[in-house]
Amino acid sequence: METNIRKKRKAFVMEQDCVACGCCMKVCPLGAIKVHKGIMAKVNMEQCVGCGKCVKECPASIIELKEV
Amino acid sequence: MKKHWYDYLWILTPIYLSLGCFNILFAWLGLIFFFVPLIISIVKGTKGYCNRYCDRGQFFALLGGRFGLSRKKDVPRWMKSKGFRYGFLIFFFIMFFQMLWTTWLVFSGAESLRQAVTLLWTFKLPWQWAYSGTLIHPGVAQFAFGFYGVMLTSTVLGLITMILFKPRSWCVYCPMGTMTQLICKAKNGKSDPDTQKNYSRKVES
Numbered sequence: 001m002e003t004n005i006r007k008k009r010k011a012f013v014m015e016q017d018c019v020a021c022g023c024c025m026k027v028c029p030l031g032a033i034k035v036h037k038g039i040m041a042k043v044n045m046e047q048c049v050g051c052g053k054c055v056k057e058c059p060a061s062i063i064e065l066k067e068v
Numbered sequence: 069m070k071k072h073w074y075d076y077l078w079i080l081t082p083i084y085l086s087l088g089c090f091n092i093l094f095a096w097l098g099l100i101f102f103f104v105p106l107i108i109s110i111v112k113g114t115k116g117y118c119n120r121y122c123d124r125g126q127f128f129a130l131l132g133g134r135f136g137l138s139r140k141k142d143v144p145r146w147m148k149s150k151g152f153r154y155g156f157l158i159f160f161f162i163m164f165f166q167m168l169w170t171t172w173l174v175f176s177g178a179e180s181l182r183q184a185v186t187l188l189w190t191f192k193l194p195w196q197w198a199y200s201g202t203l204i205h206p207g208v209a210q211f212a213f214g215f216y217g218v219m220l221t222s223t224v225l226g227l228i229t230m231i232l233f234k235p236r237s238w239c240v241y242c243p244m245g246t247m248t249q250l251i252c253k254a255k256n257g258k259s260d261p262d263t264q265k266n267y268s269r270k271v272e273s
Contacts, residue, residue, distance in 0.1 A: 017148055020121030020249050021127070021239035029069070038115035038252030059236040061142040 007067040009050035014062040015040040024054035024063060078126035085223065088216045092185075092198040092209060095216035104242070109248035124237050128226055132235025138270050143233040143240055153246045160243040163189055167214035168259040175207030182210070186217040187224065 002058065003037075013024075018040035024033045025041065032047035033054055041063070055063045084101075087094035101124075105117035118125065133139030146152055173179040184197040193217075199209055226238030239245055 018150070019153075019240055019242075019245055020115045020118065020252070021125065021236065021242075021245060022115065023125075023236050023239065025119060034116060035119050037256040038109060038113060040251060041254065056140075057234075059143065059234045060148045060240045061234070062148070064109075 005032055007053075009065045010068050011043050011052070011054050011063050012046045013041045013043060013064050014064075015042075017060055017062045019060055021059060023057045023059055026043060027053045029053065039057045069267075071075065072120075074121050075126070077121055077123040078130050080123035081127040081223065082122075086221065089198060090218075092195060092212045092216060095203070095205070095212040095219070096208075098215050098219050100264055101219075105244050105248050106251070109251040110245075110255070113252055115245070115248050115252060117248065118242075124223065128230045128238055129235045131227075132230045138230050138235045139232060140235070141233050143229070144238050147229075147237075148240050153241050156241050157243045157246045164218065167218065168211075171207055171211040171214055174210040175205065181206035181213075183213065185213055185220060188221050234255060 013033075013060060020035045020040055022035045022041070025031075025035055029051065030047050032049075032063075033041055034042045034044070036041055036042045045068075050065050052065050055061075055065055084094070087097070101136065102123070105115075108114065108116045132140075168177070170182075173225060174181055182192075183194070183199050184192040185195040187193055199213075201209055222238075222242075226242075229237035229241075
């Protein structure tokens with residue numbers, strides 16, 4: 001039987017293309033995304049609720065929501 | 069979210085650009101926007117400038133975001149490629165050194181002062197109203213004209229990509245951002261295990 005329960009979604013950064021500008025960090029309501037050592041943004045998976053604000057904000061469009 | 073004092077730094081962009089319309093010597097202040105990010109990345113090894121204090125990024129975010137002057141489309145793939153970002157950094161460097169060379173020529177007396185601001189490395193905008201100096205060396209003024217051109221050019225480019233793509237599209241290929249990121253990479257190395265990959269693995273298993 002098919003269930004209609006949506007899977008949890010989380011933000012994933014394509015780290016190779018990240019410019020570490022920190023736009024995502026500014027919009028994250030939970031402070032779950034941080035720029036790591038000025039190189040790339042990293043998501044704290046425990047805190048991320050998959051709201052997608054960072055996905056919209058990222059100027060390089062390199063964050064996506066994935067079901068986990 | 070709580071606003072901090074540094075969330076209002078966007079005001080510096082219009083202030084800087086308008087000061088340069090009254091007196092070109094104010095363009096020298098622009099060196100702050102060059103040295104602060106470099107110092108932060110060298111000393112602290114972070115992109116704290118981009119992340120918090122960058123006035124231009126905030127300015128674009130405000131115009132493109134709150135004022136809705138951006139189409140909010142994805143930047144083209146080539147624009148975020150390493151080749152374009154590093155290429156643009158090198159191009160910017162060459163243009164910057166060419167500007168320094170012109171300044172040097174005026175300093176040494178080989179050339180006379182040109183009271184113009186070069187926009188997009190091509191268009192010479194007459195700017196003589198912003199300069200009346202006699203007390204200072206013409207070389208000092210030449211650097212100001214040149215540097216103001218660099219700042220104006222990058223703001224105009226940033227505004228164009230802000231309108232076409234996302235508000236802070238400039239951040240993707242900003243030469244200062246690319247340079248500070250390179251400094252951070254050199255300083256911090258590609259260390260520590262990738263938290264995201266670990267998480268995916270954990271979920272999969």
